[in-house]
Amino acid sequence: MNGLQKDLSALVGSEKVFTDPMDMHAYSSDATHYFASRNPDAVVLPAETSDVSKVLKYAFDHAIPVTPRGAGSGLSAGCTPIKGGIVLDMKRMNRIIEVNRGNMTARVEAGVVLANFHKTVERQKLFYPPDPQSLEVCTLGGNVATRAGGPRAVKYGATGNYVLGLETVLPDGEVINTGGMCVKQSVGYDLTRLLTGSEGTLGVITKINLRLVPLPAAHKTAIVVCETVEHAAKVTSEIIADGTVPARLEFLHKGAIGLMNMFAANKIPLNGEAFLFVELDGGRAQVEEDARRLKDLCERMKVVEVKVVESDQDAEAYWKARQNLNPMLMAIFKRVINEDVTVPRDKIPEMFRLVDIISKSLGITIGMSGHGGDGNIHPVILLSQLSEDLDKKAASAVEQIVKAGLSLGGTVSGEHGIGLHKAGFLDWEVGQAQVELFKRVKKAFDPKGIMNPGKLWPE
């Protein structure tokens, strides 16, 4: 038994500590393994906050790097233990402590899987909207640490909009509770919001207080076909400005629809260049009214076709096909690099144009489909072969896409976070003065720099 195994076992119990290289291999990366990977020296699976506190105190005293981890499904190498040390796998802390219908709030442990949380609150006719595509595996702790979002962000916002309070273990083992269970609170610095999105660089989030909303009673889906990408973008903006904020508004390119058609029972005719999948939700009467307004508006704007899907079953099939788009790409291509540069909604056509130029100049395929409603179109770099040359081209494409997004007033990351993958781009967006401030904040929380070192900004 090596020293680390022995020491950590003495602190939290040997059944929670692992150091065999065969086990470490599984913890060497997130879903960007091609970008960075390294085995940790130990993995600890805490059962409660006190375990986390003990491990951090030990790591602090011995200056050992600690990287917290949710599902490991991230797309920014955020939980990749690039300096080795200890990985804290939070997934066994998976209790839903309380769902309070009266206050419309919930308190959970960080390792709760998002889909399980959805199921639990929806059974009580409550709703927790954030819906990253990895919702079946990703954890709420990981969601908070990266401000994860999904299609529903257009109407409901991303994870950050729902966090009311956090229990966090600081690097020296101290446990703090920030925020609370109130929807408003005006008490000094808002550390809850600071810790949200901090990607494990300030402390380890162990418990989360979340705001809930009522579960909408009805849904209605419409498919809008537009002649051009530009027109689809205009229609998108108009739909929202008209007062009908869809629960989801997905922007799909003709190529993506073609792929989806290969496996779908209900084929969508390819009679346009850009397709919008719009989902309306709310009370029954409201949804009917919104669908009528949406249809009128689209017709006034002379779209190629607007089809309100009548049966819920068909609607579900369309959304399922949409959900399967990324998996399909993964089955077809050798590597799929999912970008999440986000631009203001009205800049979408311009972003399409710029990405098209990047794609052509590098000679690599970049798909463009995503959350049109919030400007978070995911450029997807698709490689059908693997080579050093293509890796370089892909890296260059990422860099150019980021620059393009920023030039349009957009942001480096809409919902994946910075991690290691985008650390080099941080100062492009926030500027050197803010990066220096980031570093001072980090120092205040983590004077020894043990928390998830090497992330957010380049060393």
Next chain:
Amino acid sequence: MRELKKYAEPLQKCAYCKFCQVSCPIYLQEIFEPDAGGARANLIEAVLLENKYPVSGRFEEIVDRCLLCTNCVQSCPAAIPIDEVVISARHQLRKGKPERVSYKLKKKFMEDRGFGALTGKLGALVSRTGILPGEFPRPADKAFSAISRKVYPAEGQKRGRVAYFVGCATNAFYPETALDVIRVFNRSGVEVIIPEGVKCCGLPALAEGDVDTAVEMAVANVSILSGLEVDAVITDCTSCGMALRTKALKLIPEADPLFWKAHALSAKIFEATDYLSKLGLASEPGAFNERYTYHVPCHRKWTPTLNDAPRLLLAQVPGAVRVEMEYPERCCGAGGTFFLDYPQLSREIKARKVEDVLGTRSSVLVTQCPACRSYLQAELKSHKVMHPLSLLARAYGF
């Protein structure tokens, strides 16, 4: 499945997305990442294909602790055949080594179509030594092979003719299930023939990594089954069916004249409820006034309609009320013979399933897989556990 190298390319497609964590029974029990299907496949790649680490005891344990349930394959966006990667790895790790004692018994089980290994002298020895856990079912008085006829004619107007592949477990433990399947098919106007000389489907051999034996069985079965003049070959067991439909054709080398026959045969293999629900019942069943719940066996995705077939079929039985459990597709822990090797882990997995079943307040549990049935029946004392077609047979008054 003999050569792991053949899986190098599909393994490259792993995006490390962790979607296998959704459904891997071992992962869901342990909540420890190396236990999920994808992590297991990645590690096999690193150790056996890329030689990044030496083979170690822990490595062999990780390779061994897989149910081959294919849940990870079903939730893998890139559809990587992780089960075959594990089989290949086991083959590579065990070839040239003496057979394990547990496998010797399984091999005898396969050779005797389930029966001889558990009766007579060997059976007495087995029960005396207590090497089998309490959940292991007792064999029927007479195996199906001892009582079966060659042909069971259709009732009424003849609508088709099928061959019925009776698996080892059904043959040894559940001859009544086989009779129920035949009764229901006959009642639906289908003639059923029982092909002679078929061998085990080969899945237990694959689970051990014994590809050679699995190939022998596939060759024998394809030779017999492809020569039959039938509309389809049906199985009551979802695992036998999967082995015959999706694995046999991969086991027979391309140069073998049987290769194309195996491909043609594959399209004719159906799980019994799936085949019957597509064909439609010829007459309305009588009432069966009980609440039942359906446990979906793991090997459920080898035809697109299999997953829901028992539900569609039994919805036609008046009085039978289906109550869905919360996670109908969650593993029962048996994993074929996995529970013999890892009894404690299997029991922990089963405990969740049992809780789920009890939550439905049903009196009947239906599921096709004989291993699931015997493993769950041992715990669900107050439930009637049966094959979906046995429920249908009862409704028809058999």
